[in-house]
Amino acid sequence: MGYTSENLAEIAIDTPQTLAEPSVRIKNLDLNFGSVKVLQNLNLDVGKGEFLVLLGSSGCGKSTLLNCIAGLLDVSGGQIFINGKNVTWSEPSERGIGMVFQSYALYPQMTVEGNLSFGLKNARIPKEEIAKRVARAAEILQIEPLLKRKPSALSGGQRQRVAIGRALVRDVDVFLFDEPLSNLDAKLRADLRVEIKRLHNQLDNTMIYVTHDQVEAMTLADRIAIMKGGKIQQLAAPGEIYNRPVNKYVAGFIGSPSMNFLQGNIQTGDTDVFLSGDVSIPLAGYAFDGLGRSPGKAWLGIRPEHILTGAEAEAAPFNTQAVIEIVEPMGSDTLVWTQLAGERIRIRMDGQSDVREGDTITIGFHAERVSLFDEATENRI
Amino acid sequence: MAIAEIQGQSTEDVRPPVRLFRNLNAKIASIPMIMTAVFVFIGCTVWTIVHSFTKSRLLPKLDFVGLDQYERLWGTRRWLVSIENLAIYGICSLVLSLVIGFTLAALLDRKIRFENTFRTILLYPFALSFIVTGLVWQWILNPDFGIQSVVRGWGWESFTFDPLYNPDIVIFGILIAGIWQGSGFIMVVMLAGLRGIDEEIWKAARVDGIPTWKTYIFVVIPMMRPVFVTALVLITSGIVKVYDLVVAQTSGGPGIASEVPAKYVYDKMFQAQNLGQGFAASTMMLLSVVIILIPWAYLEFGGKKRG
Amino acid sequence: MADTTAQNGSEPWGPKPRKRFSRKNIMLYGTLLMVSIYYALPLYVMIVTSLKGMPEIRMGNVFGPPMEITFEPWVKAWAEACTGINCDGLSRGFWNSVRILVPSVILSIAVASVNGYALANWKFKGADVFFTILILGAFIPYQVMIYPIVILLRELGLYGGLWGLVLVHTIFGMPILTLLFRNYFTAMPEELFKAARVDGAGFWGIYFRIMLPMSLPIFVVAMILQVTGIWNDFLFGVIYTKPDLYPMTVQLNNIVNSVQGVKEYNVNMAATLLTGLVPLVIYFASGKLFVRGIAAGAVKG
Numbered sequence: 001m002g003y004t005s006e007n008l009a010e011i012a013i014d015t016p017q018t019l020a021e022p023s024v025r026i027k028n029l030d031l032n033f034g035s036v037k038v039l040q041n042l043n044l045d046v047g048k049g050e051f052l053v054l055l056g057s058s059g060c061g062k063s064t065l066l067n068c069i070a071g072l073l074d075v076s077g078g079q080i081f082i083n084g085k086n087v088t089w090s091e092p093s094e095r096g097i098g099m100v101f102q103s104y105a106l107y108p109q110m111t112v113e114g115n116l117s118f119g120l121k122n123a124r125i126p127k128e129e130i131a132k133r134v135a136r137a138a139e140i141l142q143i144e145p146l147l148k149r150k151p152s153a154l155s156g157g158q159r160q161r162v163a164i165g166r167a168l169v170r171d172v173d174v175f176l177f178d179e180p181l182s183n184l185d186a187k188l189r190a191d192l193r194v195e196i197k198r199l200h201n202q203l204d205n206t207m208i209y210v211t212h213d214q215v216e217a218m219t220l221a222d223r224i225a226i227m228k229g230g231k232i233q234q235l236a237a238p239g240e241i242y243n244r245p246v247n248k249y250v251a252g253f254i255g256s257p258s259m260n261f262l263q264g265n266i267q268t269g270d271t272d273v274f275l276s277g278d279v280s281i282p283l284a285g286y287a288f289d290g291l292g293r294s295p296g297k298a299w300l301g302i303r304p305e306h307i308l309t310g311a312e313a314e315a316a317p318f319n320t321q322a323v324i325e326i327v328e329p330m331g332s333d334t335l336v337w338t339q340l341a342g343e344r345i346r347i348r349m350d351g352q353s354d355v356r357e358g359d360t361i362t363i364g365f366h367a368e369r370v371s372l373f374d375e376a377t378e379n380r381i
Numbered sequence: 382m383a384i385a386e387i388q389g390q391s392t393e394d395v396r397p398p399v400r401l402f403r404n405l406n407a408k409i410a411s412i413p414m415i416m417t418a419v420f421v422f423i424g425c426t427v428w429t430i431v432h433s434f435t436k437s438r439l440l441p442k443l444d445f446v447g448l449d450q451y452e453r454l455w456g457t458r459r460w461l462v463s464i465e466n467l468a469i470y471g472i473c474s475l476v477l478s479l480v481i482g483f484t485l486a487a488l489l490d491r492k493i494r495f496e497n498t499f500r501t502i503l504l505y506p507f508a509l510s511f512i513v514t515g516l517v518w519q520w521i522l523n524p525d526f527g528i529q530s531v532v533r534g535w536g537w538e539s540f541t542f543d544p545l546y547n548p549d550i551v552i553f554g555i556l557i558a559g560i561w562q563g564s565g566f567i568m569v570v571m572l573a574g575l576r577g578i579d580e581e582i583w584k585a586a587r588v589d590g591i592p593t594w595k596t597y598i599f600v601v602i603p604m605m606r607p608v609f610v611t612a613l614v615l616i617t618s619g620i621v622k623v624y625d626l627v628v629a630q631t632s633g634g635p636g637i638a639s640e641v642p643a644k645y646v647y648d649k650m651f652q653a654q655n656l657g658q659g660f661a662a663s664t665m666m667l668l669s670v671v672i673i674l675i676p677w678a679y680l681e682f683g684g685k686k687r688g
Numbered sequence: 689m690a691d692t693t694a695q696n697g698s699e700p701w702g703p704k705p706r707k708r709f710s711r712k713n714i715m716l717y718g719t720l721l722m723v724s725i726y727y728a729l730p731l732y733v734m735i736v737t738s739l740k741g742m743p744e745i746r747m748g749n750v751f752g753p754p755m756e757i758t759f760e761p762w763v764k765a766w767a768e769a770c771t772g773i774n775c776d777g778l779s780r781g782f783w784n785s786v787r788i789l790v791p792s793v794i795l796s797i798a799v800a801s802v803n804g805y806a807l808a809n810w811k812f813k814g815a816d817v818f819f820t821i822l823i824l825g826a827f828i829p830y831q832v833m834i835y836p837i838v839i840l841l842r843e844l845g846l847y848g849g850l851w852g853l854v855l856v857h858t859i860f861g862m863p864i865l866t867l868l869f870r871n872y873f874t875a876m877p878e879e880l881f882k883a884a885r886v887d888g889a890g891f892w893g894i895y896f897r898i899m900l901p902m903s904l905p906i907f908v909v910a911m912i913l914q915v916t917g918i919w920n921d922f923l924f925g926v927i928y929t930k931p932d933l934y935p936m937t938v939q940l941n942n943i944v945n946s947v948q949g950v951k952e953y954n955v956n957m958a959a960t961l962l963t964g965l966v967p968l969v970i971y972f973a974s975g976k977l978f979v980r981g982i983a984a985g986a987v988k989g
Contacts, residue, residue: 505968508970
């Protein structure tokens with residue numbers, strides 16, 4: 001019965017449905033806008049103190065899901081529980097959540113202090129208590145000197161701190177973030193990202209964080225839920241998602257630059273090979289065990305950073321010659337475009353390598369770095 | 382085991398609350414709108430249409446007489462004159478308002494100095510009521526003291542300009558006043574449309590060496606189609622309601638030469654105690670608006686769905 | 689001489705000449721000036737006529753400035769002009785209009801702003817159906833609805849009184865005002881509304897604490913729209929009130945177009961100008977807001 005912290009973490013990654021004490025539980029959630037099904041039979045458990053990131057491109061339903069959890073959208077079916085209480089039809093303010101928005105959503109006519117205390121006043125909390133909580137939040141977020149200012153007199157970063165503060169003063173267990181950093185410039189975004197992580201370590205709240213930025217997702221999350229078409233494609237720890245994507249969509253979405261794909265056939269026999277055009281790639285050592293079951297048409301995926309060059313490539317089980325078409329130096333790395341089996345592919349090379357367009361180089365990779373996807377279902381083999 | 386217990390405790394489903402009471406405040410706040418839409422806009426309109434098939438005179442009665450009222454209506458000379466006047470006034474005011482409105486807007490859009498001053502002068506008539514407009518122009522067009530007498534005073538003794546006293550052209554006298562009052566408004570609508578056009582369109586046209594007038598006709602006006610349609614609908618729905626202007630300027634005279642349908646309705650309902658005629662005439666007004674609105678709605682909303 | 693030749697050398701010299709008097713500009717400003725004169729003329733004629741004595745008007749030129757300025761027509765129009773047997777001037781109509789205007793403006797804006805807010809932020813099933821009917825209703829000619837409304841008001845005991853007319857103005861102002869407020873509130877950031885809900889504010893709390901303080905401009909626009917519209921109304925005034933409650937426009941028409949007595953054109957013009965004064969003052973004082981009001985109401989309508 002008693003879990004050690006170690007195996008608890010393992011369970012959280014592998015089998016989320018057995019979480020000891022879900023902080024937020026979503027059961028069979030449906031949401032329709034007219035005839036459009038935005039969320040379909042969605043199930044999700046978020047553990048206490050967990051940092052869960054909902055990741056996906058726009059229109060995948062991630063913000064919609066967050067709004068359902070917050071109570072800002074009426075669900076069409078299913079149930080939502082927060083801290084063991086069914087809140088499916090409760091008002092947002094009664095759910096024990098705090099929310100931070102992309103546009104900060106600060107009340108322009110109120111001072112920072114007024115913004116922080118508005119919710120507490122609505123909840124008829126005594127004045128001394130309000131003052132105490134505002135002071136504490138201001139201290140944590142280092143916005144004490146700004147308390148008397150109006151939002152219009154603040155910078156973007158300061159505004160977002162105040163917006164986080166508004167969630168903080170509510171003294172709740174669950175924080176919801178709706179793309180909180182998207183309106184900030186790149187440098188500020190990186191700073192605030194670290195700050196949110198620090199805040200999570202400090203407060204130990206459950207945090208559900210919506211973003212389309214995979215860097216934010218990878219760096220912040222305990223687990224990432226990748227969404228597409230109103231469904232969760234994969235729910236796992238960041239490393240797991242990167243290394244073991246369950247389908248072609250996830251594989252292509254995570255990683256920058258994104259994974260290269262080759263179309264072809266798997267041929268099983270004495271030696272398993274992947275045939276694409278005139279290229280034959282040996283699959284001995286493939287990291288997953290589904291090979292025997294599904295021979296036939298498939299996609300082969302290989303990440304740009306996993307393609308080897310030079311001597312390393314020559315030592316790899318698969319290697320070939322390739323002509324460089326485009327070189328994109330990016331400082332720390334150099335991105336090289338070439339062709340393999342008639343497909344354009346990208347290779348990530350060291351920033352110091354002095355390859356030029358037109359050069360012929362040796363490229364190669366190991367089969368354990370490869371992912372194969374069924375051409376029809378796009379699921380990983 | 383512990384897990385199962387916790388889950389058991391938290392998996393009780395809650396049914397959605399009764400739909401009628403969700404969002405109750407918003408529904409209460411919408412009661413005036415719902416009442417207006419249902420009782421006034423639908424209820425009163427249907428009531429009038431139904432009663433246009435009765436022989437109501439002093440009081441509304443439900444003695445149905447079929448299309449009698451309509452037959453009598455279309456046999457009345459005053460109604461025919463009203464319709465003719467409305468058609469002339471409508472077409473002229475539509476064309477002139479659009480042309481003048483667009484031309485003025487285009488002139489004001491040439492990044493000129495004193496734009497605000499010009500716009501203020503061109504738009505102020507729109508702030509005035511039709512009654513004031515009608516009375517001013519009645520005075521200016523007065524043959525004994527107004528424009529006619531001034532020009533005659535300059536020595537052109539035979540000059541004649543007395544539209545309000547000449548049954549053949551009286552409707553144009555009203556038109557002058559109507560255009561004066563309303564074209565500034567159309568100009569503002571057009572100006573808003575012109576300002577909504579991307580600055581880069583103009584840059585592209587200049588780079589391509591297209592003359593300004595050509596850019597207007599072949600690029601800008603087609604791009605402003607929605608604005609023109611809106612202006613068209615605004616002008617038309619205003620035309621059908623024309624009433625105060627005629628009352629103030631000519632009271633329908635000389636004789637019945639400047640009567641309009643809205644005035645016919647009012648007179649039949651509230652002066653001649655012939656309600657049935659009033660209802661039939663107002664139903665015809667509604668019909669004409671519907672005939673204009675349906676193609677517009679089709680163009681505006683039917684087109685969007687396809688695109 | 690030497691200096692000028694040096695400056696007029698082959699090289700371009702000095703600031704680029706501005707083509708202020710190019711042919712194009714002369715035509716542009718010339719046209720605008722002519723048009724402006726045509727538009728401004730009636731106002732000018734009203735003013736000069738109202739300042740002349742009757743003998744001077746009979747002699748001559750409507751466009752000529754008064755040789756002898758007199759304010760007697762204004763006094764007469766305000767306090768002595770006759771409609772039927774009443775001879776207490778336009779002042780009665782003015783105060784009637786004020787008494788109609790104030791409650792109508794307040795009531796119509798209050799109803800429409802709350803309604804527009806509900807439509808923008810708290811949409812419920814079926815709301816759009818009623819809203820569509822409301823907007824389409826704005827295109828129905830008033831003449832179709834005026835008589836049944838007489839019956840409705842009579843049933844409510846409001847026919848002929850002040851409040852009946854206030855109600856009518858509220859009803860017919862509703863489509864355009866609701867549209868105006870709905871569009872304005874819809875354009876406000878939705879996240880602000882969501883944040884307020886998370887903060888526990890309800891329907892009225894958000895309206896009064898968040899929305900109202902942020903939407904003063906649109907309230908001013910709505911006020912301009914309503915004040916001019918209601919002040920200029922003639923049809924509803926003449927149908928739904930009794931003669932002693934007639935608004936200014938109705939009384940003005942009765943004064944000017946009365947067939948009895950000698951026509952006093954100077955008094956008529958003074959009365960006309962007096963009636964137009966309220967919307968004109970609002971127009972010239974509000975400037976761009978007036979334009980914004982009618983453009984917002986129109987382009988989206």
